[in-house]
Amino acid sequence: MAKFGMLVDLTRCVGCHGCTVACQARWDLLPQVQFTKVHRYEMGTFPKVKGGVVTTQCMHCDDPPCARVCPTGATRKRADGIVVVHEQECIGCRYCQSACPYDARSFNPERNIVQKCYFCYDFVENGQKPACVDTCMAAARIFGDLEDKGSELSQAITARKAVQIKGTSIFYVPPRNLDTSVLPPDFQEPGAVRIWQDIVHPGGKTIMGLAAGAVIAGLVINNIKGGGNND
Amino acid sequence: MLEQRISRRTFLKGSLVAGALATFGGMLVPREQAGAAGAVAPETSRTVPTICEMCGVKCGILAHVREDRVWRLTGNPRDPQSSGRLCARGNAGIKTLYDPDRLKGPMKRVGEGKFQPISWEQAFKEIGAKLQELKGRYGPQTLVWLAHPELISPLEKHFMAAFGSPNYTGHGPTCYSSRNVAFEQMYGGVPGVDYRNVRYYVAFGRNLTGGIKNPDIQKIVAAKAEGAHLVAVDPRLSDFAFYADEWLPIRPGTDLAMILALINVIINENLYDASFIAERTVGFEELKAGVAAYTPEWAAKITGIDAATIGRIARELAAAKPAAAVDPGWHAVTGSQYYNSVQTARAVAALNALLGNLGAKGGLAFPSRIKLGDPSSIMGPKPPAAAGPRWDGAGSEKWPLNKAHGMIQVFPERVKKDKPYPIKAVVIQHLNPVRSSTDSGAFIEALKQLELVVVIDIQMNDTAYYAHYVLPEATYLERYDPLMTAGNKVVLRQPAVEPLFDTRGAEEIIAGLAKAAGLSEYFNFTLEQYNDALLAPLGLTQAQLARVGVAEVEAQKPDYTKLKTPSGKIELACQAFVKAGSTLTPAWEPPLVEPGVDEFRFIQGHVPMHTHTSTDNNAYLHAIMPENELWIHPGRAGKLGIKTGDLVEVTSRVGKVKVKARVTEGIHPEAVFLAHGFGCGVPLRKLAYNKGANDSALIPIITAPVSGAAAQCETLVTVRKAG
Numbered sequence: 017m018a019k020f021g022m023l024v025d026l027t028r029c030v031g032c033h034g035c036t037v038a039c040q041a042r043w044d045l046l047p048q049v050q051f052t053k054v055h056r057y058e059m060g061t062f063p064k065v066k067g068g069v070v071t072t073q074c075m076h077c078d079d080p081p082c083a084r085v086c087p088t089g090a091t092r093k094r095a096d097g098i099v100v101v102h103e104q105e106c107i108g109c110r111y112c113q114s115a116c117p118y119d120a121r122s123f124n125p126e127r128n129i130v131q132k133c134y135f136c137y138d139f140v141e142n143g144q145k146p147a148c149v150d151t152c153m154a155a156a157r158i159f160g161d162l163e164d165k166g167s168e169l170s171q172a173i174t175a176r177k178a179v180q181i182k183g184t185s186i187f188y189v190p191p192r193n194l195d196t197s198v199l200p201p202d203f204q205e206p207g208a209v210r211i212w213q214d215i216v217h218p219g220g221k222t223i224m225g226l227a228a229g230a231v232i233a234g235l236v237i238n239n240i241k242g243g244g245n246n247d
Numbered sequence: 248m249l250e251q252r253i254s255r256r257t258f259l260k261g262s263l264v265a266g267a268l269a270t271f272g273g274m275l276v277p278r279e280q281a282g283a284a285g286a287v288a289p290e291t292s293r294t295v296p297t298i299c300e301m302c303g304v305k306c307g308i309l310a311h312v313r314e315d316r317v318w319r320l321t322g323n324p325r326d327p328q329s330s331g332r333l334c335a336r337g338n339a340g341i342k343t344l345y346d347p348d349r350l351k352g353p354m355k356r357v358g359e360g361k362f363q364p365i366s367w368e369q370a371f372k373e374i375g376a377k378l379q380e381l382k383g384r385y386g387p388q389t390l391v392w393l394a395h396p397e398l399i400s401p402l403e404k405h406f407m408a409a410f411g412s413p414n415y416t417g418h419g420p421t422c423y424s425s426r427n428v429a430f431e432q433m434y435g436g437v438p439g440v441d442y443r444n445v446r447y448y449v450a451f452g453r454n455l456t457g458g459i460k461n462p463d464i465q466k467i468v469a470a471k472a473e474g475a476h477l478v479a480v481d482p483r484l485s486d487f488a489f490y491a492d493e494w495l496p497i498r499p500g501t502d503l504a505m506i507l508a509l510i511n512v513i514i515n516e517n518l519y520d521a522s523f524i525a526e527r528t529v530g531f532e533e534l535k536a537g538v539a540a541y542t543p544e545w546a547a548k549i550t551g552i553d554a555a556t557i558g559r560i561a562r563e564l565a566a567a568k569p570a571a572a573v574d575p576g577w578h579a580v581t582g583s584q585y586y587n588s589v590q591t592a593r594a595v596a597a598l599n600a601l602l603g604n605l606g607a608k609g610g611l612a613f614p615s616r617i618k619l620g621d622p623s624s625i626m627g628p629k630p631p632a633a634a635g636p637r638w639d640g641a642g643s644e645k646w647p648l649n650k651a652h653g654m655i656q657v658f659p660e661r662v663k664k665d666k667p668y669p670i671k672a673v674v675i676q677h678l679n680p681v682r683s684s685t686d687s688g689a690f691i692e693a694l695k696q697l698e699l700v701v702v703i704d705i706q707m708n709d710t711a712y713y714a715h716y717v718l719p720e721a722t723y724l725e726r727y728d729p730l731m732t733a734g735n736k737v738v739l740r741q742p743a744v745e746p747l748f749d750t751r752g753a754e755e756i757i758a759g760l761a762k763a764a765g766l767s768e769y770f771n772f773t774l775e776q777y778n779d780a781l782l783a784p785l786g787l788t789q790a791q792l793a794r795v796g797v798a799e800v801e802a803q804k805p806d807y808t809k810l811k812t813p814s815g816k817i818e819l820a821c822q823a824f825v826k827a828g829s830t831l832t833p834a835w836e837p838p839l840v841e842p843g844v845d846e847f848r849f850i851q852g853h854v855p856m857h858t859h860t861s862t863d864n865n866a867y868l869h870a871i872m873p874e875n876e877l878w879i880h881p882g883r884a885g886k887l888g889i890k891t892g893d894l895v896e897v898t899s900r901v902g903k904v905k906v907k908a909r910v911t912e913g914i915h916p917e918a919v920f921l922a923h924g925f926g927c928g929v930p931l932r933k934l935a936y937n938k939g940a941n942d943s944a945l946i947p948i949i950t951a952p953v954s955g956a957a958a959q960c961e962t963l964v965t966v967r968k969a970g
Contacts (some may be wrong), residue, residue: 028468030456030490032855037338037867041319047342047870062880062912063496067489150321153332153461154468191426192492 018161019097020135021185022149023169023178024071027192028156029170031056031069035148035157042136042147049122051133052148057191057198068191070198073148074099074120075184077203082121082132097162097185098135106130117206141223167220291315292493296323296796298731298740300723301336301343302858303395304328304460305731307797308337310724310743317743325797327734328462335856339867343722344747348864348932349706350719352749355500362717367751367759370716375763377699378410378672382764383671386632387411393655394418394676395859398728398740399596399753401603402777403676405626406757409769413633414670416641416653421684424652424956426581428594432493432648432823434605435811436613440572442466444609445568449478449560450487451502451595452579457486458853466662470609476567478560480505480552483878483920485911486855495560499848499918500838501550502580503587506573506594507835508546508554509561511538513601518565520603527808530602530820530832537820537832546694551800551915568602570609575599579852584960589953593824594833600817606807613858617732622780627769638670641955646753648827655680656948656957659689662696672699675754677720682860682926684945685957686901703756707931708860709941719750726752730778730792735802737785739778764801827953839949839961847883847919849899849962851942854922863927863935874939876909878920879966884910889968895919896969899945899962905969906940919966921945 031054039051052073059066076099083091083099090105091112101112106220108128113121121132136146140159144150149157162185172178178187179196183203190196253677295310299320307326311319320340321412322329329337343349353370354362381389391408391414394400400417407415419427430437440448443466471477471492480495480502488494496504512533513519524531543554543561550557562570573595576582581592604610636643639657642650658680662670668871673694681690687709694700694713702714711717720726725747728740751759754777758770778789785800792798809815815824820831842848854872862868877895889895891910896903897919904926914920926941 028472030459030464030468030855031486032456032459032464033335034333034338037335038321038333040340040867041341044318047866051872056489058913060912062914062916063494065484065494065496065912067484067913069489111723111969142668147319150331151333151338153334153459153464155332155465156468 017095017163018139019163019185020159021076021097021159021169021187022135022146023172023176023187025156025158025172025176025178025189026070027189028154029054029069029071029191030154030156034151034153035071038147038151039133043131043134045131046124046126049124049131050124051120051131057194059194066194068194068198070188070191070200072118072120072200073186075118075181075186075200075203076133077117077137077184079091079183081115081117081206085111085115088112094137096137098137098140099132101129101131101133103127103129103131115206117204118200131136151194152201216219248465257646280436285514285754295741295743296325296730296739297743298398298723298728298738299333299340300339300397301334301340301665301862302459302739303397304462305733305738306333306337306461307733307738308340309334309796312743314853315744317344322461323796325736325795326738327736329367329532330465332460332461332465334459334461334464334860335871336858336868339862340724342866342868343705343862344724344744346406346706346864346866348934349722349748350442350704350711350717350750352719354717355794356715356717356727360712367749370718371759371763374699374701374716375765378760378764381671381698382410385671386634388638389416389669389671390414391416391638391658391670391673392676393658393673393678397677398731399676401729402754402757405630405769406628406761406766408633409627409761409766410764411631411634413635414638416639416655418655418678418680418683419652420649420654420656420954421580421583421959422578423576424649425583425588425951425954426576426592427652428648428954429581429589429596430575431843432821433593433596433600433812433818437856438575438605438611438613439463440574441609441612443470444570445475445572446570446609447468447476447478448572448574449564450491450574451480451506451576451581451591452584453487453574453576453581454481454485454579454852455487455574456490457855458577459855462660476563481919482850482915485852488913489854495552495556495917498549498551498916499850500585500587503591503594503833504541504546504549505552505557506591506598507538507541508543508557509564510594510598510601510833511541512543512561513565513598514538514557516562516565518562519601520568523603524601527603527605528817528819529814530818533820534597534832534841537830537834540868541835564602568610569604569607570604572604572610573598575611575825583951583956584850584958586949586951586958586961587836588951588956588958589829590833590836593821596817597819597833600819601790605817613807615734615802615804617735617737617800617802618840619732619781620783620842622772622777625776627771630769635668636848638668639955646827646955648823648953652955654950654955654957656685656950658688659693659948662693671697672701674701674703675710675714676703679704679708679710679860681713682941682943685943685959686948687941687944689900689948701760703753705750705863705930706861709928712929718756719748720753720756721746721750725750727754727774727778728752729774730781730789736797736799737782737787737792738797739789740860741793741796816892824953829953839958842917842963846963846965847879848917848960849897849917849942849945849964850920850960851923851946852920854924857922857924860924860927863924863938864932866934868932869938873934874907875922875925875942876907876939877966878909878911878914880914880916881910881912883916884908887966887968888931889966894969895941896967897945897964898967899947899964901947902944904940904942904944919964
């Protein structure tokens, strides 16, 4: 089974935001919803100043806390390592947003759901590259199968001495002039998640089911009573 | 924490949305598969090869259309410029096509900010009548045409020739005039850099990864990955300074001194390519004598870059020759920023010649040329000779070298004076001079004085806001254009979808104006006939090209042994400049103004996610960068009590703007910087309106000698905390 991952070569990235917009257009996102972001850093004092660019996105964690806390099970990690949100099942409770250690989830206020980078899994299934990889003028992004030692990704990780953000599927070639402290930290369990997950997830479905039942019942009763005109 | 309580209302809304998505194929159902499943018939999906217009580069793209809606744009892998990849702007093109604030039909001005929709017929009839009336009263030269020269420009020029006016002016003087004038005289044309193979690259002010050209980025990134050394010389930590191997924060306006010193070192230490200089250049001895005084020590005092560094850069450049290049530049220090920009560009041209890099791998290169057909036989009778000299004086005795570029910045003062003849009418196409030229206030005053202002554009920009008639052009995804060539390929722009609104292609608009102005005989052809005439020698037609979008044809390689200069060689000593009132060889000229103790030099430039003033209302690009900020050095900011995020007032002798401050170590203490392209003053463009500050409001009208470029960074400002 494949395990998909991505390498971002920050020595190549020019910070153009092409990835951000290609992704938005491909997923028809609201302008304020960005699955991949481009950050700039500046260090030192004039005239000895250095700068760099770091991109961030969903890290497709090995054991994603977002999936563990999701009360409806809308967020799931697939066998191929891609963490997806079944958007039809998302109720917009935003638990996952607070559980994500990388601030990589975005709330869509129009659809009342939470979204994130999906590694363009449908493109990948068709043998295409994710939109951000496909569009990158600098060829700074490489996507592929981590299990396949012959893949372009696996080879680039070795050849470019890429740094893995431990516990995730994302690798970086660190920006020149800057130390790795500017990269996202290795995966760490966010506080209290372990406690939540045991309570929230199994109970979540039952609670949501009961709530839905109550709402429908309330609606029916309202309609019978006053034709629904009483608000 | 649960950030949002799930109320009955939101829960229901969520369920309804989920239901709707299930019907139409929500995000997790791939759209193509949703189509196959029956929600969308497969034949309603198509891919149209066409050309981007989110900047001037014109990358080949594929427009992915589903149910007559462009849902995604990608680079066309067959196109030599995009090679299948796109920048943020190219990807964001769908938001320009579907911008709710787009112009939707022709309009006539009925008061400040008030426009009345009219029909195309009425617009043409009224404009045509007015043009004929003004022509009768003042002569045809009373009409000026201002444009960002795009693919349609041959037809704009044809209209002006038919009308009898010599007054077509582009945006060159606010961008690249100085560079063009220098290289045209010394090299016979403007070369680019062979970015893919360059081993040592120095950019003076050229913000290569800021003013993005997709093909150049792809190449320079590959060259750098293979070990090319990149040097950014810039008063601020620009996008390219971030990316380069080293940043030399030079005093603004003094780049010329450093370049002259580099020449001095390379000549004095015999590091130049002697055989290239002997065979392919003239005037070396004059150049040597001309730069004798420009030592690194001399330059260090002027530039703030130490002499040892200047010497090292000269030696490293020479060691890497001929795969070493100093970028001819674009906008910026060799383009239109300083009073000495043409001298700076001349020095860059001379320095490259010493490296012997013209036509060499990794050096400077002219593009290949495709021999296209001549469409003049279908374009009516030979147009009459122009009725008089140009409106702006370009090409006259005083300005002999810049005829092709013009001097748009003199428009306000020229409109005021009726000498040598009155200017009463202007057509402005794909250009927003109120914000792209200098002194916005003066430009607006000039527009108000004219009897006829016609703007052709896709959106209500700051110039259209003052037009008597606004004629909406279809966007690049809705129209054909005259074809373009790139390297050995011909590329066609063609519509991906039908125009969404009552808009037309520019060729239809120009023909409509021409017919109404009594010039029917010049516009009895279609764009397809025009393109077919261009393609005829290649054995192609527009219809054939439409299927693939890009076709590879035979191209003529440039002949570097016979340049288009009087000597056929690179003219290191160039009489043309002497005739234009300048020096024989590149020589030091200080910038025009020097900041006083309380002043800053105001510098401006581009950012990677916006193009000029045309993308600030694009929802995706706006979300990434909604406004500009004033870059200011911490030392200077501290004295003024300014912190990042504070609102500051920036004042020059012509204008005043308010903008947020960004206190950064990445700028020379003598300068403040604003990104160009913000501060839209038109409420009809809702996202862009009043976001950030308009740099052009601060820039006085100054014309640099010889090139006629607008010297935009000879602007002194004071800064104070506002409110």
